[in-house]
């Protein structure tokens with residue numbers, strides 16, 4: 001993808017006839033409006049705006065064609081929104097990007113309105129149209145991307161409002177698309193209902209479901225590690241692996257996010273989406289190709305092989321002080337910590353526990369995959385004392401892949417010690433932009 005260019009992907013397998021015209025490979029020339037719904041919230045400030053900033057800084061968003069709109073109920077001015085997010089844009093401020101930051105902030109405008117009445121969305125539409133007009137974008141060529149940084153409970157009504165008030169014409173390569181966040185519903189029934197509600201308003205190629213863990217460098221690396229290295233092929237199974245631990249820890253609590261979090265809890269917030277996606281990549285068979293459909297098919301097979309979870313293999317907890325957050329109801333029993341053991345009933349994984357753990361307000365921030373191998377049979381070195389072989393993929397912070405091995409303790413004696421083969425990304429890939437693109 002060249003600087004400032006957008007690749008328009010044909011998703012033919014999802015395409016319906018009535019919609020095919022819009023998704024032909026027509027060159028995109030019109031201006032682009034990115035609308036962040038829920039702009040006052042946590043996701044918007046910590047991830048969405050910083051990710052947009054990184055795209056801007058690397059030339060993927062051009063100031064002459066892009067405008068960014070924040071939309072939420074909170075009544076704040078453009079400048080107030082800008083100052084809320086500016087501190088999150090450039091964590092490495094020492095590298096001096098203040099000029100880029102202020103140019104980027106000038107692309108942002110804020111519109112306040114509710115999620116369930118037309119008034120606010122009509123105002124939003126007016127602001128977007130004015131921007132399109134100012135950029136001389138031909139009618140039918142402009143692009144509108146609505147990013148839902150919102151609790152899923154409001155997705156259906158927001159979709160309705162967009163459909164009613166904010167659609168643009170698309171006959172000259174323009175489009176209107178939506179990006180929806182996880183969790184996609186609360187259970188099977190609500191998820192299917194949500195799909196049906198959104199599906200009534202938008203065609204599949206207009207809907208993008210996002211799980212930002214799939215954008216993390218080391219999550220993406222799982223496919224390569226597993227299927228491009230001969231080393232792992234014979235080892236990656238129940239004969240050699242004792243257990244797999246997939247862990248997410250955060251060292252901060254909800255901090256004002258009770259409006260979203262308390263309704264969902266840690267299982268729906270982290271385990272059902274981020275950690276299950278990671279589990280699928282660890283456990284799935286080699287896909288036929290890297291096509292999304294082929295990868296999805298293998299993931300689905302893993303999920304279908306997971307046995308029902310036993311109560312005694314679940315631990316739930318809530319951190320002390322959670323209910324002191326004013327956005328959390330006083331008597332909430334929403335879990336902020338959970339451990340769940342999953343068993344995959346197939347030829348490769350029978351008998352290998354997959355231990356998924358996620359918690360907020362813990363003593364450290366870390367996300368990792370830890371594959372623990374079985375003990376060496378017929379051990380002559382008393383290796384057990386040192387601990388087992390482990391293959392660890394640290395997703396964050398400080399991305400790394402390391403292997404814990406038993407080695408000879410240097411010296412005259414034949415004694416053993418545990419050591420590591422360590423691929424730390426900070427050292428090995430200094431200066432590469434993967435962190436800035438992916439890990440916002």
Ligand SMILES: NC(=O)C1=CN([C@@H]2O[C@H](COP(=O)(O)OP(=O)(O)OC[C@H]3O[C@@H](n4cnc5c(N)ncnc54)[C@H](OP(=O)(O)O)[C@@H]3O)[C@@H](O)[C@H]2O)C=CC1
Nearest residue numbers: 038040041042043072073074149150181182183257259260
């Ligand atoms: N925070 C994060 O790091 C991440 C969050 N997500 C996902 O993003 C979505 C939003 O999460 P997050 O930004 O953290 O949540 P917030 O609680 O910060 O909510 C975002 C905004 O939505 C509005 N809002 C909050 N609660 C309600 C409600 N009950 N009804 C209507 N509007 C409400 C508020 O805006 P206002 O009142 O101004 O309208 C708020 O600023 C969730 O689906 C979450 O799973 C995904 C990845 C990371």
Ligand SMILES: O=C1O[C@H](COP(=O)(O)O)[C@@H](O)[C@H](O)[C@H]1O
Nearest residue numbers: 212250269270274367396439440
């Ligand atoms: O989806 C979410 O993810 C964040 C953690 O994301 P990370 O990339 O910083 O690990 C979490 O704080 C939030 O509760 C959740 O909604």
